[in-house]
Amino acid sequence: MTPRRQQRMVLIAIVFSGVAVSAGLALKAFQENLLFFFSPTQVEAGEAPDSRNFRLGGMVVPGSITRDTGSMTINFVVTDYAHSIPVQYTGVLPDLFGEGQGVVVRGQLGETNNFFAEEVLAKHDENYMPPEVAEALAQSEKAREL
Amino acid sequence: MIPELGQLSLVLALCLATVQATLPLLGAAQGRADLMALARPAAAGQFVFVIAAFLILVQAFLVNDFSVLYVATNSNSALPVAYKVAAVWSAHEGSLLLWIAILSGWTFAVAAGSRHLPDVFASRVLGVLGIVSVGVMLFTLLTSNPFARLQPAAFEGNDLNPLLQDPALVMHPPILYAGYVGLAVPFGFAVAALLSAQLSQEWARWTRPWTIGAWIFLTIGIALGSWWAYYELGWGGWWFWDPVENASFMPWLAATALIHSLAVTERRGIFKSWTLLLAITAFSLSLLGTFLVRSGILISVHAFASDPARGLFILVLLSVISGGALILYAIRAHRMNQDGGFQPLSRESFLLLNNILLMLAAGLILIGTLYPLFVDALGMGKLSVGPPYFNLVFLLPTLPLVFLMGVGMHSFWRTMPKSVLVKRLKIPIILALLFGISFPLAVFGRATILTLVGCVAGMWVVAAAMLEPAQRLIKGDGSILKIRRSQWGMMVAHLGVGIFILGVTVTSSYSIETDQARAPGDSWELAGYQFVFRSTRDVIGPNYQAVEGEFEVRKDGRLLTVLTPQKRVYRVQQSPMTEAAIQSGLRQDIFIALGDSLGGGAWSLRVQYKPLIRFIWLGALIMALGGILAASDIRYRRQKQNQSQSSHDIDGSVAEII
């Protein structure tokens, strides 16, 4: 093998090993950052993980939003009309959050099946329902008919 | 009556585009000059009719013609004039018309600026551009007609989404599209080269300025989008790895790799198949982005109303255009002769590594963006991939890339002796380590390893980029004036990257972001600034009502400014919107947004301190400036005077760095 070829091989080997290391790290980051989506029914059925972040979506039950005056913490209930999960969130809410609207929250389950949200996700406009939420609602409707 | 004229105009444009897409290619294959000669007039005619259609749509918005469905859905008579114009491209149908208009603009520019190209080649380029035009025009006319009527007409429009009623949003789509669509030009050049089964260094010289041009628009467009998201979405974030953001970033990475690959092909005549593949990939990623945004397949803040039927059409379009090009590539690419070797330590080698790393980053981002789709398609659940994955996956290839940037800039072609390299880079390395480590520690008093690495990396790129001009300036013999514009372009663009890196590193490491509950009369401190919440009051705007908060910002007791963030409710859509107030400066931004009314007069606030955040967009602008310098280099303009004899390979006779 000519010296030039040899040097090329070394170069390629370095690049490949770099890529392999990157791929490994990337996969690891990947696994830890996959956020699964669950509906209230699925959470109720125990399908959602206990100590990992996940996303919960559904409708905000009208009349369920409560806030202590002056407090940054609010409580509300997310439902897919088959099951409901109480959610607590401390922080600033997105503009399009409201009763009777679709919502997706990211956080973890607490000990008493309360959901502690770290992030409340906004929809883009009044009339758009996140497809995941719509499908979850449709699924629960299907289940109710049976 | 007039909207129908708009539709007719578009149909006429489609006819001309069809001529442009077929006959010149036929002529090129058969060597018939009369058919090839049709390319330029067809392109010009197409341009005229497309612009006419576009202007008619604009007119419909300006006169509040609510008998046009698209106008009724996106406009309102109370909308300020500038936003009526912006509303033209605020939703799917109109933005497609904008896409077509910009494509016909680029096509026209190529038609006008290609007189020095051999006819066969120019016809092929224009023919390919014509095919793309035909595809998108068919899509628009058949599934997304912006001129469709609403009978009976609405009395009043639905209003423009308040989120879009903003100056940056007026400019962001046209500039971004100019970039996206502009990548069709190098794509056309690449396919033309494949059709001719030959690719010369001259070809690279022709293609490069067009590529840089599209890249400039893409850079500015992405930066605008990021800046807008920062001050408009009310969160203080400037990049979210949102699928649509990724969809614009991946073509940018590919275009950057393409520019560098073209440099090698132009200079040394190698990397030809890489360059072709990158040109095809860049535009394909552009089309892919269009698909992702409009098909409803991915959920995102940006996504247009989803419609699977439209999604299918775009998918077919993407498959035909990209698939066709890739088939041609598979058949013909191996014929592109490669000659010229290079040592492992050489500019070519570093540029090759550069491109591999750029495409690696793009590939990993693509995987992260599409993974939720794959999982859903396989029925394995619904998930999303979080930003930490993208941050890591982008950082990993970028760190070696940044290091290489400084090294590659100062390397010779063919072979670079290690000793010379070390000698040249001694100063930038020292400066980078010195300032990169001391700056964060001195200013902020603390730093993590990652922060130091980032600062050193940013300083390294800045120092390496400006080394040559600085040395010549110090020598004082006027040699600084001898630096060619394309060299300035490279150095300035890389300088922009360095500044960008510094901005990202410092903001990510030292930003302070707080959510606080405050009532009028409260005062607090953040990052060395003192804040006083004075009061709130109600205000009325042209098409909204708002609550406005008044905040004093002081430093060392001295009043800096009074910030007035608003919480607006737009009347027609009854949708609330946060309007943040920002005290901006080169060194830092102070950011206040009203959150929610907490009762008892109290409000939740988002108060943020963001050091060096302006460097992010400043860096991008400087990058774009570098591009302008590079693209306007004399050797691209001199082409007009030379009648080129097609397959002469030009070997760089002047020993130059570029």
Next chain:
Amino acid sequence: MSRYLIPLMILGVLAIFFARGLTLNPGYVPSPLIGKEAPSFKLPRLKDPSLTLGSEDMLGKLSLLNVWATWCVGCRQEHQYLNELAQNNVIPIYGLNWKDDRVAAVNWLNTLGDPYVASAFDGDGRVAIDWGVYGAPETFLIGQDGSVIYKHIAPLTNEIWEMEFLPLIQKHCQKFSCSSGDLE
């Protein structure tokens, strides 16, 4: 030569996944309500709140339930056609006024024509949720027994009526007897 095929193959794989992904879009998936009994509801009527309109009122005949609102431009688009259907007595149309302003909605109907036998006022959108509605306009085809035969999303046009609804109605009427009052 073979390595030059790799990009094309990658594109092919992606295209397959995208095509599959498109079909998964909730817009494409037929409502899980189809074939099932329509969700029961009883709401105050739009024009006369002292009266109610509910799923029971729709039994005994083929009918349409149209979800509409004044803020929905697509509803305005299809309104002319709904008026035609009503004028020609093709099929009874019931309205579900979704998350709307009552006064505005009544004015809308008075100005543009009222194709509905009656409209139910679903101010907070609860009933719409039961029906799986996530956008307007949407039109449901309901059978005599109160089952959901079909759901159409987006404005109703003559083409859609003839190409999607009529064939389903004909098939339905072959199985269940449709009296002359139902449909020609």
